Amino acid sequence: MAEPEGGPEGGDRAADPATAAFLAHRNLLFTVAYEMLGSAADAEDVLQETWLRWVEADLAQVRDRRAYLVRITTRQSLNRLRTLKRRKEAYVGPWLPEPLLTAPDVAEDVELAENLSMALMLVLETLSPTERAVFVLREAFGVGYDEIAAAVDKSPAAVHQIAHRARRHVDARRPRQTVSASATRAALDAFRRALETGDLQGLLDVLAPDVVMVSDGGGIKRAALRPTVGADKVARFIVGGTGKAGVTITGDPTVVNGNPALLVRVDGEFDGVVAIRVEDARISGLYYVRNPEKLTRVTSETPLTLH
Known part of the structure; x- marks a missing residue:
């Protein structure tokens, strides 16, 4: 079953709770996957995989649909990161993230613009897959430690340590000041x-x-x-x-x-x-x-x- 296109208000599709929830959070899920992968094509593939797993979920057992979708997306992104690592090792010359044309409102969101900057995305490349997932979910999206732990299959205490280590690593390499x-x-x-x-x-x-x-x-x-x-x-x-x-x-x-x-x-x-x-x-x-x-x-x- 193909991933749906369009918005949550899209006619009959909105009547389906699973489709409506996925479409309502699609832009967020893409942003999570892209920031973890640095590749729009791979992020789209992750969303397809997320959709296939989401439609199999029992919505009656899902308390927080957004958190559940982010968890699936994170797990699929981690799987994809390991594949990407092998691909990058065979890449000719330096590897840079795939640039995305973004709307003016993204530029106005200082936090989002900094997180998506080419400079920071390159710093994230130096983290391990799990460190990158924890850093992105915690620092960019403000996800709680318990939710992150469920997404990366670690204990909350371990996630705390990973987050601290990743933050220290990124802070040592990111620009010292925020530039307008x-x-x-x-x-x-x-x-x-x-x-x-x-x-x-x-x-x-x-x-x-x-x-x-x-x-x-x-x-x-x-x-x-x-x-x-x-x-x-x-x-x-x-x-x-x-x-x-x-x-x-x-x-x-x-x-x-x-x-x-x-x-x-x-x-x-x-x-x-x-x-x-x-x-x-x-x-x-x-x-x-x-x-x-x-x-x-x-x-x-x-x-x-x-x-």
Whole structure:
């Protein structure tokens, strides 16, 4: 039986309590799966698996439908994470999360935008599957320890310890300060002007001295096989790519994963998405997704929510 499409108000389907409950929480379940996996395609597969298990549940025995659905989604995401780990080990070059075009209300939700940022999603990649599940459920969605314990098959005491360890790990690697969307846009705009004009000094002015650039071509598009570190190296790498005779580079401002980003075009053809991490008004992280298999969600908005 296929997962239903549409909203909970969708005609006869809303009369079915199982379908209505699933549709009411679908955006939340997708957000949980995406934040755990970093892949929209895999998150959709998890939702399909969640639906198949949900329709087999005895609703009379389910006290909290939202919690039960989140539990199923978490378990399916954990299963998928282990498969993804093997896939990433065989991936050509650095792996970046799949960027999602998001609605303006996601950008206005500071907590959601931070949780979905490319920078934090990359930090989550360094956690074990269970640590990631516990961190995401606790820190992003405020799920109680008892509910998390049921979802990850651990005791509440063990979940407390895992949450503490994961939080300490993430805090040591996440940006030290919360940066406003306007500050990120200002840095991104300066970067865009320098990118479009091939202005080496303009790039050096906006890049932090220890900036790290990660590009993801997935073996399909050309990309550096390892991160480029340092403002001079990153700036020269970019100018080397944009300074070719007759090549025109443009960047269209957009909002990806709730944060300002650029849709990059080369001679008018869409080439990829650039997201950034900003610290002290300068770009400390540059993330360039070129793999075409990861660029299917940047033309139409994906609804995301923490609730």
